Amino acid sequence: xxxxxxxxxxxxxxxxxxxxxxxxxxxxxxxxxxxxxxxxxxxxxxxxxxxxxxxxxxxxxxxxxxxxxxxxxxxxxxxxxxxxxxxxxxxxxxxxxxxxxxxxxxxxxxxxxxxxxxxxxxxxxxxxxxxxxxxxxxxxxxxxxxxxxxxxxxxxxxxxxxxxxxxxxxxxxxxxxxxxxxxxxxxxxxxxxxxxxxxxxxxxxxxxxxxxxxxxxxxxxxxxxxxxxxxxxxxxxxxxxxxxxxxxxxxxxxxxxxxxxxxxxxxxxxxxxxxxxxxxxxxxxxxxxxxxxxxxxxxxxxxxxxxxxxxxxxxxxxxxxxxxxxxxxxxxxxxxxxxxxxxxxxxxxxxxxxxxxxxxxxxxxxxxxxxxxxxxxxxxxxxxxxxxxxxxxxxxxxxxxxxxxxxxxxxxxxxxxxxxxxxxxxxxxxxxxxxxxxxxxxxxxxxxxxxxxxxxx
Amino acid sequence: xxxxxxxxxxxxxxxxxxxxxxxxxxxxxxxxxxxxxxxxxxxxxxxxxxxxxxxxxxxxxxxxxxxxxxxxxxxxxxxxxxxxxxxxxxxxxxxxxxxxxxxxxxxxxxxxxxxxxxxxxxxxxxxxxxxxxxxxxxxxxxxxxxxxxxxxxxxxxxxxxxxxxxxxxxxxxxxxxxxxxxxxxxxxxxxxxxxxxxxxxxxxxxxxxxxxxxxxxxxxxxxxxxxxxxxxxxxxxxxxxxxxxxxxxxxxxxxxxxxxxxxxxxxxxxxxxxxxxxxxxxxxxxxxxxxxxxxxxxxxxxxxxxxxxxxxxxxxxxxxxxxxxxxxxxxxxxxxxxxxxxxxxxxxxxxxxxxxxxxxxxxxxxxxxxxxxxxxxxxxxxxxxxxxxxxxxxxxxxxxxxxxxxxxxxxxxxxxxxxxx
Numbered sequence: 001x002x003x004x005x006x007x008x009x010x011x012x013x014x015x016x017x018x019x020x021x022x023x024x025x026x027x028x029x030x031x032x033x034x035x036x037x038x039x040x041x042x043x044x045x046x047x048x049x050x051x052x053x054x055x056x057x058x059x060x061x062x063x064x065x066x067x068x069x070x071x072x073x074x075x076x077x078x079x080x081x082x083x084x085x086x087x088x089x090x091x092x093x094x095x096x097x098x099x100x101x102x103x104x105x106x107x108x109x110x111x112x113x114x115x116x117x118x119x120x121x122x123x124x125x126x127x128x129x130x131x132x133x134x135x136x137x138x139x140x141x142x143x144x145x146x147x148x149x150x151x152x153x154x155x156x157x158x159x160x161x162x163x164x165x166x167x168x169x170x171x172x173x174x175x176x177x178x179x180x181x182x183x184x185x186x187x188x189x190x191x192x193x194x195x196x197x198x199x200x201x202x203x204x205x206x207x208x209x210x211x212x213x214x215x216x217x218x219x220x221x222x223x224x225x226x227x228x229x230x231x232x233x234x235x236x237x238x239x240x241x242x243x244x245x246x247x248x249x250x251x252x253x254x255x256x257x258x259x260x261x262x263x264x265x266x267x268x269x270x271x272x273x274x275x276x277x278x279x280x281x282x283x284x285x286x287x288x289x290x291x292x293x294x295x296x297x298x299x300x301x302x303x304x305x306x307x308x309x310x311x312x313x314x315x316x317x318x319x320x321x322x323x324x325x326x327x328x329x330x331x332x333x334x335x336x337x338x339x340x341x342x343x344x345x346x347x348x349x350x351x352x353x354x355x356x357x358x359x360x361x362x363x364x365x366x367x368x369x370x371x372x373x374x375x376x377x378x379x380x381x382x383x384x385x386x387x388x389x390x391x392x393x394x395x396x397x398x399x400x401x402x403x404x405x406x407x408x409x410x411x412x413x414x415x416x417x418x419x420x421x422x423x424x425x426x427x428x429x430x431x432x433x434x435x436x437x438x439x440x441x442x443x444x445x446x447x448x449x450x451x452x453x454x455x456x457x
Numbered sequence: 458x459x460x461x462x463x464x465x466x467x468x469x470x471x472x473x474x475x476x477x478x479x480x481x482x483x484x485x486x487x488x489x490x491x492x493x494x495x496x497x498x499x500x501x502x503x504x505x506x507x508x509x510x511x512x513x514x515x516x517x518x519x520x521x522x523x524x525x526x527x528x529x530x531x532x533x534x535x536x537x538x539x540x541x542x543x544x545x546x547x548x549x550x551x552x553x554x555x556x557x558x559x560x561x562x563x564x565x566x567x568x569x570x571x572x573x574x575x576x577x578x579x580x581x582x583x584x585x586x587x588x589x590x591x592x593x594x595x596x597x598x599x600x601x602x603x604x605x606x607x608x609x610x611x612x613x614x615x616x617x618x619x620x621x622x623x624x625x626x627x628x629x630x631x632x633x634x635x636x637x638x639x640x641x642x643x644x645x646x647x648x649x650x651x652x653x654x655x656x657x658x659x660x661x662x663x664x665x666x667x668x669x670x671x672x673x674x675x676x677x678x679x680x681x682x683x684x685x686x687x688x689x690x691x692x693x694x695x696x697x698x699x700x701x702x703x704x705x706x707x708x709x710x711x712x713x714x715x716x717x718x719x720x721x722x723x724x725x726x727x728x729x730x731x732x733x734x735x736x737x738x739x740x741x742x743x744x745x746x747x748x749x750x751x752x753x754x755x756x757x758x759x760x761x762x763x764x765x766x767x768x769x770x771x772x773x774x775x776x777x778x779x780x781x782x783x784x785x786x787x788x789x790x791x792x793x794x795x796x797x798x799x800x801x802x803x804x805x806x807x808x809x810x811x812x813x814x815x816x817x818x819x820x821x822x823x824x825x826x827x828x829x830x831x832x833x834x835x836x837x838x839x840x841x842x843x844x845x846x847x848x849x850x851x852x853x854x855x856x857x858x859x860x861x862x863x864x865x866x867x868x869x870x871x872x873x874x875x876x877x878x
């Protein structure tokens with residue numbers, strides 16, 4: 001058999017169709033996904049484990065049967081294991097009819113490689129990709145079939161060395177009608193859901209046509225749609241449909257602008273309280289409910305650190321002295337000059353540059369200096385207001401050691417990225433990765449006047 | 458309750474037969490190698506003279522991928538093993554796997570041990586293995602046994618320091634050894650890659666594998682697709698199958714089809730792959746091959762991949778690509794997500810479109826475009842910046858984008874207008 005490359009957009013059913021075909025025809029196959037097997041060694045060992053019927057368990061401390069790192073070792077072990085399996089299969093097919101004994105049909109073994117596009121990002125991709133595509137020729141065993149499943153089309157795999165191209169098999173994305181069929185399946189009240197789909201399917205399809213993203217949006221929206229109905233089993237008539245449509249209409253616009261979010265637990269409870277309040281009061285359509293809130297929990301010192309990092313990335317270093325003097329008071333008067341033509345053009349170009357370059361890098365010392373200035377300001381204001389709700393650790397000495405821990409956890413959460421090192425000194429520099437919206441939200445939750453400190457050209 | 462034996466229809470049997478034939482390189486290349494001046498005969502002559510006259514030799518087999526180099530070599534080797542069973546042992550190495558010298562010597566030692574039933578130690582060092590190989594060469598030379606080294610993907614062995622090649626070819630220079638080194642490669646200039654000292658020890662014999670002529674191709678197709686009359690298939694079914702096949706093969710449209718395919722992919726390997734696809738599309742109920750099968754196979758090979766990707770995009774993603782095109786037209790060669798968003802906003806402001814969505818939804822669409830490889834990052838080293846700031850470039854031309862927009866169902870007219878400007 002010639003190798004096959006099954007390709008198509010995400011969530012078009014490639015993996016599930018392939019696996020179902022194998023199960024239906026009752027053929028033996030080995031499945032390995034290049035997302036879970038993220039390096040060549042893990043990929044090779046996973047395939048060998050499956051061929052040798054070895055399961056990783058705590059008895060062997062989760063180790064594989066054979067340690068295999070290089071492609072040459074892999075081919076040798078693979079050949080041995082495949083020959084064993086194939087002789088077993090041939091022996092079985094001669095004896096009892098396989099349907100009665102539950103053993104697989106046929107004498108071929110299939111290797112399925114899923115998510116092949118992840119291999120392109122591996123370090124060793126320049127040797128592993130040609131190896132995988134040429135595996136059929138290297139093994140030279142006609143009883144082995146190779147199937148590759150990929151999210152990207154075959155022309156993204158063109159390599160320097162050339163290989164026998166696998167036979168391409170295309171899974172196109174679903175059209176609107178297909179999506180309607182998909183979502184209508186397994187619905188208890190199909191007439192109600194059909195009227196729901198008439199309303200939402202077309203606008204959402206303009207944004208995305210992937211089933212997983214649509215399903216997440218539709219499930220929450222359908223709950224809102226059927227809210228005013230007391231009886232969920234009823235089939236709606238025209239007048240009811242119109243009523244439901246006018247109810248759901250304001251929510252659609254806001255739902256279009258949302259992506260899938262996993263909310264943390266305490267906010268869910270707060271939301272249900274808020275919902276009941278909101279159905280009473282009239283709201284402007286299209287306003288997001290959590291405009292002011294961040295929906296994850298951060299300690300106060302972490303929030304201050306995040307704000308300092310954002311300021312350090314946004315403002316050039318030369319401004320620090322003027323913005324943060326020893327009392328922490330900022331002087332935000334900008335010299336007002338007449339805006340001439342040239343300076344407007346320069347302003348535009350500078351804005352373009354800012355957009356393209358992204359946030360700047362800063363060394364650790366600058367971050368800590370800004371952090372100290374900001375927190376001293378906050379402590380003063382806190383002391384003025386209340387004295388027993390101290391959430392910031394008292395004393396600046398206790399603050400420092402915690403700060404370094406917080407910094408590393410912010411780095412792990414990808415709020416701060418470690419940038420390149422400074423060419424002169426060799427110390428590492430950091431860069432902030434949060435958007436201005438998030439920084440504003442965090443500042444608002446601390447009642448910190450962030451906009452006063454932001455440098456705007 | 459008796460066991461139900463499923464009666465296999467003759468068409469299924471025929472299909473299985475054809476598919477197994479097309480997947481078997483021996484069957485494919487044997488008829489092509491029958492003439493006396495073919496590569497098969499030349500290669501056989503060279504190797505058999507080395508075996509019988511106990512001399513060393515080296516040869517390169519060159520030709521594009523799929524032209525049958527390794528298949529012909531295997532045919533020759535199997536024939537020779539039948540002729541001189543005790544006088545030949547074969548060591549096979551592959552450049553993709555064994556280009557590292559340590560690895561290659563380990564593999565040679567392993568195969569030698571398997572051949573002569575010796576115990577192979579996995580922890581033997583490089584020196585141990587090379588001494589073992591030289592010793593084996595000497596022993597086999599004294600016993601008048603030729604060792605044939607087959608080096609597949611020869612150009613990988615020619616990278617780096619070429620230590621393995623030098624030691625192999627050097628060992629062959631000693632009086633006692635009897636070895637043949639056969640290199641197989643797709644690069645026609647691979648002997649230019651060899652170092653001076655290696656090239657001087659290499660006999661410059663090359664065999665070129667070219668694509669067969671048109672008449673040979675037609676004869677080949679007829680031979681490989683015709684069902685044999687004396688097999689277990691019913692006689693009249695096989696006769697009718699072959700009759701219909703002849704009619705298809707002599708059809709003008711079929712000849713045009715094959716010419717189109719072969720003008721892009723001219724090796725036997727490609728042709729066999731095409732025939733395999735066509736045969737797999739055979740309608741089992743009708744039981745015969747038709748011209749439509751070949752047409753389907755051709756169209757599945759001639760897909761326009763980028764247009765398909767565009768057809769799979771949503772309207773928002775099309776907007777983003779058109780914005781990027783406009784930025785390129787404005788001579789802004791590098792752009793990132795935020796510059797695309799400013800362009801998107803300016804389009805919305807000037808044309809008042811209804812498709813204006815928030816930044817996170819647009820970022821999701823942007824990442825989907827990255828995943829489909831319709832756009833890609835300009836450099837791969839920018840991992841210390843988030844996705845929104847890394848510069849990207851469009852991977853499709855404006856003509857392709859235009860064509861894709863035209864063939865898109867319900868494409869907003871505004872996009873076409875923007876592209877036309």
